[in-house]
Every structure is written in C-alpha cells, then in structure tokens.
C-alpha cells in the first residue's frame with residue numbers, strides 16, 4: 001500500500017503532467033503560461049499556492065470527461081519587493097481560461113484573504129470569459145468577483161493585468177479595479193466581440209481596432225498602462241506595488257529622505273517659457289521635482305492635457321497632477337477631468353499626498369464638450385478634490401484662470417499649502433477679454449483705442465494677475481523662486497505628514513458619476 005508521501009507525490013505528478021501539455025499550447029500562441037507569469041511577477045520562491053488540486057464539478061456538454069486540476073487559474077499569495085500581495089493568474093490552456101464555479105471560487109478565496117489581511121490583489125486576466133458549459137453558474141461566479149472588487153475598493157489596492165482576451169462581462173472586473181495594465185497585440189477587452197458587432201450593426205472591425213491595448217490606452221481610457229510585452233508589463237506592476245500601501249490603514253511605504261528639503265534645481269527656472277502661450281512639457285517640471293526623475297505616469301496617452309502619476313519626493317510617495325501645456329494648451333476637458341478625478345480619489349483613499357501643478361487657461365469651449373456632459377465630468381474632479389483629506393499642495397506654475405483655477409486644488413476647495421511662481425497669471429479671465437468686457441464703451445469712444453487698450457491691459461495685468469494679489473489675500477501662502485520648488489514641496493509634505501481630518505458620518509456622498 002502506498003505511503004502518504006507516495007500518494008502526495010503521485011497526485012502532484014498527475015497535476016504537473018496536465019500543466020506540461022498546457023505549457024506547450026500556451027507557448028504555441030506566443031504567450032507565457034500562468035505560472036511563468038507569476039514567476040516573473042513575484043519575488044523568487046515566495047509563491048504560496050492554494051487550491052492546486054481544485055477541479056470543476058460541472059456535468060454535461062462533454063465537460064465531465066475533462067476535469068483538469070487547478071481549473072484554469074493559478075491562485076495564491078507571494079511577495080513583491082518583500083511585501084505581501086494576493087494573486088490569481090488565468091491559464092488560457094485550460095478551457096480557454098474560461099471562468100466556471102470552481103475557477104471563480106479560487107479567485108473569490110484569494111480576494112477574501114487579501115481583504116482580510118490588508119494586502120493588494122493582482123489579477124492576471126487571460127480568459128474566454130464565462131465558461132459556456134457551466135451556464136448561469138458561471139455568470140453567478142463573475143458576480144461574486146465584482147461584488148468583492150467593490151468590497152475591496154478603497155480598502156486594498158487592486159491591479160488588473162490583461163494579457164489575453166478579456167471579453168464580455170469579464171471586462172468589468174478590471175474596470176472596477178484601481179489600475180489596468182494591457183499588453184499590445186495579445187490583450188483584448190470588449191463587451192461584445194467583432195462578430196456580434198457586425199451582426200448587430202454591420203460595422204466591420206478587427207479585435208485590435210475594437211478593443212486592443214492601443215485603443216484602450218489612448219481613446220477609451222480603460223487601460224491605465226500599455227506595454228509592448230509581458231516582461232516590461234509585469235516589471236511595471238512590481239514598480240507600482242513598490243509605491244502603494246498594502247491597505248488604506250497603512251499609508252504608502254516610506255523611503256529614506258534624500259535631502260530634498262534644501263535642494264535647488266536651476267533647470268526649473270528654464271523649463272517654463274516667459275511667453276504665456278508658449279507650450280512646454282509639464283513632465284519636465286515633474287522630473288525636476290521628484291526623486292531620481294522616477295515618475296509612474298497613469299494614462300500616458302489618454303487625456304494628455306493633464307498629467308497624473310505616482311512618484312516620491314524626499315522618499316515620500318506622492319500623487320502628482322499637472323496641467324500639460326503641450327496638449328491643447330493644458331485646458332481642462334471631460335476626459336482630463338475624469339482621468340484626474342479617478343486618480344485624486346485613488347490617492348485620497350490610500351493616504352497618498354497630492355501635489356497639483358497648475359498651468360491652466362480654462363475649460364475647453366464648444367458644443368461637443370457641453371453636449372458630452374463637460375459640466376458633469378468637471379464636477380467629478382471638483383468633488384474629488386473637495387473630498388480629499390490627504391495632505392494637499394498646490395503649485396501655480398503659470399496660468400490659473402476662472403473655474404479651472406478653482407478646480408485645480410485651489411485654497412477655496414481645501415488645499416493645505418498654495419505656492420506660486422512669480423511669473424503667473426491668476427484671474428477670472430485673461431487681460432484682453434477682461435478689458436473688452438469692462439471698457440467696451442470707453443474703447444469705442446476713445447480717440448486712440450489701441451493706446452487705451454494697451455494701457456488698460458497693462459493696468460489689469462499689474463493689479464489683478466500677479467500672484468501678489470492672491471498672496472495678499474491669503475489665497476497663496478508663498479510666492480517662491482521656481483528653483484526652490486522641490487525644496488518647498490518637500491518641506492510642505494513634512495509639515496503636513498500627520499494631517500488628520502474627520503468629517504461627520506454619512507453613508508456616502510453622491511459623487512457626480
């Protein structure tokens with residue numbers, strides 16, 4: 001009779017034999033296997049697997065003849081840079097990675113453990129969606145994931161990596177998580193595939209055109225990060241995790257101070273052109289402000305008129321939001337407001353201080369924006385800032401006009417520290433427009449309207465637009481030399497490190513979705 005250890009060895013052998021066939025099939029598709037991906041993602045030898053022996057219990061439709069172990073998903077926990085995470089990795093070589101009751105219950109289990117232990121959840125998605133042979137049980141199982149995604153939201157960071165198909169309702173899990181990575185060529189996300197699209201509307205579209213990484217990285221905003229290959233993608237997931245807290249009670253991982261509080265950056269005085277309408281790359285300003293120029297930008301190619309991302313300043317993890325004068329002159333529009341609002345809410349939920357770099361001429365005018373609900377979308381960003389209780393620092397780099405000034409973390413909506421460069425223009429509107437509104441009659445009657453206009457513009461600029469006007473009224477706390485911005489922000493972060501705020505209890509606010 002076989003000993004207990006022999007029986008265990010025999011069981012493992014059977015499971016791994018199944019895996020070997022799967023490896024070949026997956027490699028033939030030019031993809032890594034579920035286990036190879038976890039090897040790349042996690043610290044060496046850190047993976048603790050659960051439910052290796054799990055099999056589906058479905059019957060009929062020929063599925064009862066085939067019950068592969070692990071049921072198409074590898075699940076468990078490991079560490080990234082020594083910090084614990086919970087993971088699942090779908091195995092396309094088993095029923096196309098499709099999700100049935102057993103497969104899903106493994107995912108439910110790791111999600112429950114992640115929430116209970118306060119650790120991030122990372123899901124590697126490579127799946128044909130709901131397992132057709134399991135009928136409504138598969139749909140029920142998806143619902144269990146969505147419910148847990150929502151329960152975990154704001155409690156533990158959630159990261160989705162899409163490295164294969166992620167179709168139908170399956171796409172809603174990444175959409176409910178905090179960050180979605182996609183890999184070019186292999187990743188596809190859509191609610192209905194090209195065949196259904198053609199049948200319903202006659203539109204012919206390829207998988208890539210409909211829901212490839214490029215589309216979601218630049219047009220829809222569904223993908224937060226887009227990568228060329230699985231290796232660089234998983235490497236960036238590791239980097240992202242290194243910047244995130246395990247949960248909403250921990251605060252982000254602290255790094256060693258690097259002397260930023262006395263740092264002088266001469267380049268900061270050169271990046272921003274003195275001409276008010278000349279563009280520059282806000283990311284060049286960010287690079288000077290953050291440690292080692294390391295900036296993990298979210299949605300790099302979507303809503304490029306606003307820049308959002310995570311970095312460290314003097315070792316402290318911060319979320320940076322900045323208008324981008326290089327794209328549409330840095331105006332706020334619907335997409336930019338949605339992108340920044342979601343980012344601000346993420347940072348606030350996980351105790352990450354916010355640094356907002358302002359150079360904004362206003363909102364993008366036009367019927368397309370208005371009819372598309374620009375008011376609703378802009379309100380999301382306003383709401384997100386008003387609600388944020390993390391330390392908040394506003395740096396007005398150049399322009400801050402009208403409602404856009406208010407939205408970009410102004411004093412009135414609760415910034416803790418407002419710093420302004422001396423070159424900037426803070427006002428209800430630009431000088432030309434203001435003079436036209438205020439002095440239309442005088443200009444019409446003037447003997448020399450050109451000279452009068454120039455005189456009035458100079459007067460308005462001097463009196464109302466200089467940051468001195470805002471500083472004298474307490475809306476700006478300090479007017480700083482640009483080269484000292486990194487030091488001033490680092491000191492501000494230290495000053496507010498212990499910030500606390502309690503608001504009256506409520507079930508939740510009604511964020512304008």
Ligand code: HXC
Nearest residue numbers: 095096098127128129130131132139142165167168169170
């Ligand atoms: C069961 C599935 C499956 C599924 C794929 N397979 N999807 N088995 N349920 N949903 C199986 C295939 O039969 C095949 O088995 C193997 O996986 C590989 O699939 P292929 O089609 O050969 O691969 P490929 O050509 O790469 O195409 C991948 C694919 C395609 C684009 C994902 O398989 C596909 O369109 N699948 C169906 C997608 C779908 O409509 N899913 C339901 C979505 S609705 P063999 O034995 O031949 O290797 C949904 C609802 C969720 O998910 C709702 C939640 C609320």
